[in-house]
Amino acid sequence: MVPRPSALFASAAVLLSTTAFAAPTRSSYQEPLEDGALQEPPVAKYPFKNDPYDRKHDTYGEGVQPLPIRNGHGTSVLGPVNLDRDRQNPDLVRPPSTDHGILPNLRWSFSDSHIRIEEGGWTRQTTVRELAASKEIAGVNMRLDAGVIRELHWHKEAEWAYVLDGKVRVTAFDTDGGSFMDDLEKGDLWYFPSGHPHSLQGLGENGTEFLLIFDSGDFSEDSTFLLNEWIEHTPKAVVAENFRLPPEMFENIHEKDKYIFQGSIPDSIDKEKPRAFKRSKHQYTHHMLDTPAQKGSGGQAKIVDSRNFPISKTIAAGHLDIEPGALREMHWHPNADEWSFFIRGRARVTIFAAEGNARTFDYMAGDVGVVPRNMGHFIENLSDDEPLEVLEIFRADEFQDFSLFQWMGETPQRLVKDHLFQHDPKSGEKFSKMVESAEKDVIKSQYYDGKEEGLEKGEL
Numbered sequence: 485m486v487p488r489p490s491a492l493f494a495s496a497a498v499l500l501s502t503t504a505f506a507a508p509t510r511s512s513y514q515e516p517l518e519d520g521a522l523q524e525p526p527v528a529k530y531p532f533k534n535d536p537y538d539r540k541h542d543t544y545g546e547g548v549q550p551l552p553i554r555n556g557h558g559t560s561v562l563g564p565v566n567l568d569r570d571r572q573n574p575d576l577v578r579p580p581s582t583d584h585g586i587l588p589n590l591r592w593s594f595s596d597s598h599i600r601i602e603e604g605g606w607t608r609q610t611t612v613r614e615l616a617a618s619k620e621i622a623g624v625n626m627r628l629d630a631g632v633i634r635e636l637h638w639h640k641e642a643e644w645a646y647v648l649d650g651k652v653r654v655t656a657f658d659t660d661g662g663s664f665m666d667d668l669e670k671g672d673l674w675y676f677p678s679g680h681p682h683s684l685q686g687l688g689e690n691g692t693e694f695l696l697i698f699d700s701g702d703f704s705e706d707s708t709f710l711l712n713e714w715i716e717h718t719p720k721a722v723v724a725e726n727f728r729l730p731p732e733m734f735e736n737i738h739e740k741d742k743y744i745f746q747g748s749i750p751d752s753i754d755k756e757k758p759r760a761f762k763r764s765k766h767q768y769t770h771h772m773l774d775t776p777a778q779k780g781s782g783g784q785a786k787i788v789d790s791r792n793f794p795i796s797k798t799i800a801a802g803h804l805d806i807e808p809g810a811l812r813e814m815h816w817h818p819n820a821d822e823w824s825f826f827i828r829g830r831a832r833v834t835i836f837a838a839e840g841n842a843r844t845f846d847y848m849a850g851d852v853g854v855v856p857r858n859m860g861h862f863i864e865n866l867s868d869d870e871p872l873e874v875l876e877i878f879r880a881d882e883f884q885d886f887s888l889f890q891w892m893g894e895t896p897q898r899l900v901k902d903h904l905f906q907h908d909p910k911s912g913e914k915f916s917k918m919v920e921s922a923e924k925d926v927i928k929s930q931y932y933d934g935k936e937e938g939l940e941k942g943e944l
């Protein structure tokens with residue numbers, strides 16, 4: 485196990501009291517935090533001082549401040565700081581020595597998104613406007629209380645969604661006049677192709693919350709085709725003609741009090757089926773968490789795309805559970821940008837962008853990450869005590885990735901050794917032995933024993 489920074493700090497503090505370290509000058513880093521975790525002297529400076537291997541540090545979980553000090557370089561911070569943000573982003577404050585060059589920002593927290601508050605619900609979005617790299621996909625986080633309705637509507641983008649909590653009733657309507665109703669729970673998905681009209685309504689005691697995904701980064705949740713708005717903006721004479729009713733009946737329909745609004749509590753699906761109900765030939769919903777998992781030695785991945793959820797032609801996704809100390813292996817995706825949403829835990833991700841450029845970002849629950857197509861990356865479970873649960877989402881019909889490990893195993897070993905170990909044949913042999921099975925292990929269990937000096941083999 486990597487020693488916990490707090491444990492290291494404890495020994496560093498002992499060390500401090502008996503050696504000649506001068507107490508560092510007071511800076512805002514030394515202000516005690518509410519949880520009392522940060523006492524004098526400033527902790528982070530010592531545990532993270534030297535680490536040629538750039539191991540991960542869960543500064544948020546440990547309640548310590550990262551400082552821009554690394555392997556003998558850098559120094560303290562004197563100016564103002566946002567303590568919480570620094571602790572949430574240790575790899576921005578103190579990037580691994582392998583980071584290099586310029587990469588755009590690839591992280592956004594839904595906590596930084598504006599919330600639109602409506603009757604019995606709310607919504608907030610992460611689009612290309614919040615995160616410039618979010619070009620292929622826009623995400624919307626929405627909450628509907630019990631009985632609260634997201635108005636009947638449609639849009640030009642396809643909509644995919646993952647239920648984060650609670651229960652929700654979905655309805656949809658297809659081009660052959662077929663209709664669809666289903667009740668979903670945490671871990672379930674829906675997909676509505678471009679233009680297919682639909683509605684959502686919170687069920688149960690507390691309604692629901694979900695993540696909506698649209699297959700265009702400049703989508704706006706505020707610009708959808710709404711039933712009430714269309715009626716409002718059509719000459720009443722035409723509406724009357726269309727529905728074969730007198731025009732005065734439509735005088736009091738107003739667009740402004742809809743969008744998200746408190747509705748009546750729905751009955752069971754069977755009781756609510758309209759007389760004209762013709763079951764759609766499409767299956768618009770899917771139970772993602774019931775999908776058979778691809779097991780790795782350090783976790784599992786559940787993949788849902790058009791191969792097991794045929795209607796989902798433009799969105800593919802993986803649901804990952806990453807175990808203690810485990811690693812979503814080094815890989816890349818050839819067919820789409822990755823748009824990831826962190827449901828639980830904390831993670832470290834380094835994105836390799838070619839031309840020697842690489843940058844590391846930290847993510848926690850509620851964060852969005854983008855990894856542009858083909859850029860190499862990994863996901864490390866940063867936390868020592870919290871599960872890491874992530875959705876990897878793509879604007880693609882199939883989930884595709886390349887495993888570096890597997891590629892190395894399935895390439896002539898002479899070639900591999902010539903590239904990586906030309907002057908160190910002994911290490912080349914060991915490497916070759918490790919990769920020769922060429923098993924794809926999507927999530928790898930902990931490997932290093934955490935010893936400062938070494939790349940020794942752990943419990944694998």
Ligand SMILES: *[C@@H]1O[C@H](CO)[C@@H](O)[C@H](O)[C@H]1NC(C)=O
Pocket residue numbers: 688689690
């Ligand atoms: C609904 O929310 C309340 C308050 O947060 C909570 O106590 C209750 O357990 C929730 N009910 C369900 C079914 O989740």
Ligand SMILES: *[C@@H]1O[C@H](CO)[C@@H](O)[C@H](O)[C@H]1NC(C)=O
Pocket residue numbers: 783804805806807808809810829865866867868869870871872873
């Ligand atoms: C992430 O790691 C922590 C401990 O290292 C573990 O408790 C947690 O279960 C892991 N997450 C998952 C999803 O396995």
